[in-house]
Amino acid sequence: MGQEPAIALRGVCKEYRREQIKIPVLTDLKLTVDEGEFLALMGPSGSGKTTLLNLLAGLDRPTTGEVVVHGQDLAQMSEGQIARWRSRNVGFIFQLYNLIPVLTAFENVEMPLLLTSLSKRQRRENVRTALRVVGLEGREDHFPRQLSGGQEQRVAIARAIVTDPYLLVADEPTGDLDRQSAEEILELMEQLHREFQKTIVMVTHDPIAARRASRLLKLDKGKLVGDVIQAQEVAS
């Protein structure tokens, strides 16, 4: 490890086409992220934050340029390969949690493990561990509608970490939460960064949330306009 960056973007452009008109969203991005960094991504609405996150997570492909994550050039992979790669290497945290309403907390967290070859028993063990990390042991049988927003997001985080992925991506994870719950979620993300050395990329509109990260990127009109290494607040 060490030498190789967790994420390397070179000359990344992304444009959408709408009726012959090209809409450039990201232009000539260059970015290197080291393993174990906790990155916050800020910028005005429509600046391309979600688009960039989708490229890193292997959900989308750049129009031109290279996206290398964990040594893999994502542009070279077929759709099937990239889906499999995602299931092993990326954990997703969404603004609206995106839990499956008809499945219990346990079953939601178990979903990504159904794509692995783990036995039922191993799966149960991993799910229990993940739920313990997010502080939801004893809530296994609750359905999403029986949980608060903060708790739902914890379940979503448990689902994101249950496969022990290389990279965590979070798109406004606290955007739909009250201050108190948001603090708890950020605390949890910081813990994942500190204790488990996860590489995390988090999009946020909230400066207080951004301050938790180890590095702050600013995006405007598809260009990187700021890149600051932040001093880590020492946890009390």
Add this chain to the structure above:
Amino acid sequence: MIPIKYNIRNLRRRWVTTTLTIIGTGLVVASSCILFGMVEGLQQSLRVSGDPNDLMVLRKGSTNETSSYFDLSKVVELATIPGIARDEKGRPLCAGELVNIPVCERANGSRANLIIRGMDPISPALRPNFKIIEGRTIEPGKGECLVAKPISGRFKGTRLGETLKCGERESYRVVGVFTAGGGAAESEVWVDRNDLARNTQRTGFVSDVQLRAASAADRDAIQKTIQTGTQFNLLAMKESDYYADQQITGMVLLVIGSVIAVLLSIGAMFAAANTMFAAVKSRTREIGTLRALGFSRFDVLLCFLGESILLCSLGGLLGWLATLPMSALTFGTNDFNSFAEKTIQFRFGPLVFAVAFAMTMAMGVFGGLFPAIRAIRLDVIKALREV
């Protein structure tokens, strides 16, 4: 694979549309089951002997038993033709029978023709699965009768121990109830041939002879002997030819039934597709999430196709089960040969099951296919942006 409990719980969650779709597909399957239950019952009743070597001997010029009669002495002669099959006691399977079709009163007070068959002691051996299920067989000359199970209770005086009266002269005490594998005999009352001859003043005559050849070659030879020689100069028909008219009825019913079943299935397919399209639409973000987590397009296809098949199977199963109790029912129809009441039992056998299964699968697969294709064509990123 996305677990099936995901589909089951989603069906339960939108239980109103699920219930409506189940009722719709259930009704479609049930009505087709009833239709094909009739077809299968009719086919069964035509499977009179199950033995292709059976011949029916009539007077030349007759096309049915009612208009046929010839001398009783010919029965004895016919029994001596070489090549006739024999029962375990060595008796030739050759039965001279006398048929009368009087008007009798039904249990509900209306009137209908009823076949009274004057039997030969060997007659039961020429019917498939002839079985006395209640009481005993008749003793000759005592005015007793056997009643087919579907007839018993359908006409006045046809229950065990009662006395069946047809017109002034005929009166028989019911001593037994029989079944005959759903064959034509199940619409008949069997009496002693001599009793019937006496009552109808036809002593010395029979209407026809039923006989069974030992082999197909024997059958053809016997048929030739009876029809061409001067000795008999009678008509010998294969049973399948005799019932050809009704087989055509059966075929017509089968074709009509199939057309109706196909049309109904297509209708139900649209209902299922509609339900599934709504399901895909309301779960767009969920589909995007599943794809992001790494589930493939194929997983998603299987998931929605499976849900559609599950939905239609519930309806199909319900429709099929709902019609099963009808197998205890019989329906009356007119026999084109004799104009006598012919009872046919609904039969929910392999044909009906196959139809129900095929319809269910067709509805599930074709109803679910297009919604499932829509689900897998969703752009993951756009689906995730859906609120």
